[in-house]
Amino acid sequence: MLPDLRDILGILEEIAPADLAESWDNPGLQIGSYSQEIKKIFMALDPTLTALRTASLRNAQLLLTHHPLIFKPISRVDIDIYPGNVLLEAVKNSISVVAAHTNLDVAQGGINDILADLLNLNNVEVLMQKDEVVGAGLGRIGDLPGPDKLSAMGNRVKEIIGAAKIRIIGREDTQVKRLAVVGGSGGNLISLAYKKGADVLLTGDIGYHHAREAESLGMSLIDGGHFHTEKTAFRVFGEYLKAMIKTQGWEVGVEVDKDETDPFNDV
Secondary structure (H helix, E strand, O other): OOOEHHHHHHHHHHHOOHHHOOOOOOOEEEEOOOOOEOOEEEEEOOOOHHHHHHHHHOOOOEEEEOOOOOOOOOOOOOOOOOOHHHHHHHHHOOOEEEEOOHHHHHOOOOHHHHHHHHOOOEEEEEEEEOOOOOOOEEEEEEEEEEEEEHHHHHHHHHHHHOOOOOEEEOOOOOEEEEEEEEEEEOHHHHHHHHHOOOOEEEEEOOOHHHHHHHHHHOOEEEEOOHHHHHHHHHHHHHHHHHHHHHHOOOOOEEEEOOOOOOOOOOO
16 A cells, blocks of 8 residues: 555654644645655655755655755745755656654654664653653753763764764763753753753754853763764654554655765865
């Protein structure tokens, strides 16, 4: 049995309801037809032209991404530049594009829960509660299985998220017992993580003033990068989605883009 796009969106709504998304976000259908029959889903963190063309080569009818293709209303479509070139390619190849973004970040079992699980955190709690929805909210905080030095913690993070380099704010011999995680960009949660007892916050997009704020609080930061703190968790989510589709009895293939790379280069 093959589902249509509306069926797939229904599954995503069960996992990460759209009303959990931030007000500025635009999850869900970006372009496509609700009645389109879906035989294969190709997953990538970003809706790039490369990702869309790879989805086409893999004979996928749906490109499922974490970051939306469209954030704000479009007043004109220039097919020579992003996102117009992606929209054109999607139409030409009959590929629908769907995003699961901040709704997946905050959902129970979503990106941040997956990150906490990958890091073997115990006694995991939501860092910033979302509208009193049980188990939902931005970020997670929990206890490490045992104390660890910040330097060793950093090396383990690099291995888990597949980052060649990370940035650390804090003394390398700092003892880490409690860790907060926010996939993507979570510098605005430094003070909250500190108040909840975090020794370290792992996130991406750490700026200079974030570093100074953490330094003033005596808390450490690990900047794993926006891409890497989400990439690994999104790939694990792909396995979750594959299992849920299987329980429906649908014959739908799910493939994750394993060749997707960080737009930033280490030099």
